[in-house]
Amino acid sequence: MAVRTLDITALTCPMTWVRTKLELERMAPGEALEVRCAEGEALENVPRSAAAAGHEVRVSGPIVRIVRR
Amino acid sequence: MSSDRRAFFRTLASAARDVAQPAAPDVEAPDAVGPWLDRYSRQLVLPEWSEAAQRTLAAASVLVVGAGALGSPVATYLAGAGVGRLGIVDDGDVELSNLHRQHLHFTPDLGVPKARSAVAKLAYLNPEIVIEPYQAAFGAAMVEGHDLVVDCTDSFTARYAVNAACCAARVPLVEAGVVGMSGLVMAIRPGETACYRCAFPAPPADAASCAEAGVLGPAAGVVGSLQALEALKLLAGLPALTDAFLQVDLAGLDFLRVAVRRRPQCPDCSAA
Numbered sequence A: 001m002a003v004r005t006l007d008i009t010a011l012t013c014p015m016t017w018v019r020t021k022l023e024l025e026r027m028a029p030g031e032a033l034e035v036r037c038a039e040g041e042a043l044e045n046v047p048r049s050a051a052a053a054g055h056e057v058r059v060s061g062p063i064v065r066i067v068r069r
Numbered sequence B: 001m002s003s004d005r006r007a008f009f010r011t012l013a014s015a016a017r018d019v020a021q022p023a024a025p026d027v028e029a030p031d032a033v034g035p036w037l038d039r040y041s042r043q044l045v046l047p048e049w050s051e052a053a054q055r056t057l058a059a060a061s062v063l064v065v066g067a068g069a070l071g072s073p074v075a076t077y078l079a080g081a082g083v084g085r086l087g088i089v090d091d092g093d094v095e096l097s098n099l100h101r102q103h104l105h106f107t108p109d110l111g112v113p114k115a116r117s118a119v120a121k122l123a124y125l126n127p128e129i130v131i132e133p134y135q136a137a138f139g140a141a142m143v144e145g146h147d148l149v150v151d152c153t154d155s156f157t158a159r160y161a162v163n164a165a166c167c168a169a170r171v172p173l174v175e176a177g178v179v180g181m182s183g184l185v186m187a188i189r190p191g192e193t194a195c196y197r198c199a200f201p202a203p204p205a206d207a208a209s210c211a212e213a214g215v216l217g218p219a220a221g222v223v224g225s226l227q228a229l230e231a232l233k234l235l236a237g238l239p240a241l242t243d244a245f246l247q248v249d250l251a252g253l254d255f256l257r258v259a260v261r262r263r264p265q266c267p268d269c270s271a272a
Helices: A015-025 A041-052 B003-019 B035-039 B051-058 B071-081 B114-125 B156-169 B217-236
Strands: A004-007 A032-036 A056-060 A063-067 B061-065 B085-089 B130-134 B148-151 B173-179 B182-188 B244-249 B254-259
Touching (some): A041 A056, A041 A063, B085 B114, B114 B130, B148 B156, B156 B173
Parallel strands (some): B148 B173
Antiparallel strands (some): A032 A063, B244 B254
């Protein structure tokens, strides 16, 4: 299955999670999304918000990989 | 119209034009964060809300009956939330005694029809939606074609008329009333859940309107805000205050949810 990508390095809170959340809403369960985050707020909050929403999350460097639940 | 008031509306109208944005959502562009996304971001971010809910709201048509103490918060929140088409019904003019609780009307609006005064502010708040004034008394035919009606009238007679019209047309409805320091709110899906007449088959003998009994502005604001909340829930398909009403006592700060059942013999909804 093709992995979707999203670059939110130019965004600030809460648009970082809003944009990621809307992208996830358009995906099918089990589909993966790789989100490129800026250091700091986005890299701290996006994985936390995604996990709180019940998605599977893995962080490697600036990339947050989220598998839609 | 005094020149002060003309200037006031001129300023308001030109300011609304200045902030007008293209209505087309640009969320399709992968990395763009447009005004649409920005305007609704604080509700889109909620786990309970979604792009689908936002689009449902944008496609919805809602009739707000009454542009007074309840209609002010209701219309303000529905316009702000992005309901695509709002109709505002009121056949009265703005009076000095309205201003303490009807926050869509300002002192320069005295004497202006309330429907028009309300629409001027709402267009300023959200120029991306369509808002239509109905400067007339409520008529049953008005509910046709709407996805939801919010009853912000101030008497049992008027509320029964709106309830009966919504039941006949099977249009979902949010009822509310406020007097003094207390009020109630009720969400209704005609034909599925208890209607206002099921909950209150006859008006209480000592029913007073807020014109006689008075009301504190924030008390009406709380009840109207709850009404707007229930309207958004009904539109988005979220669980709402149906088959029950919420009794709100703002003196003691007590909220009581009272269960209500449909009445098989209800003159308003039994045929719905």
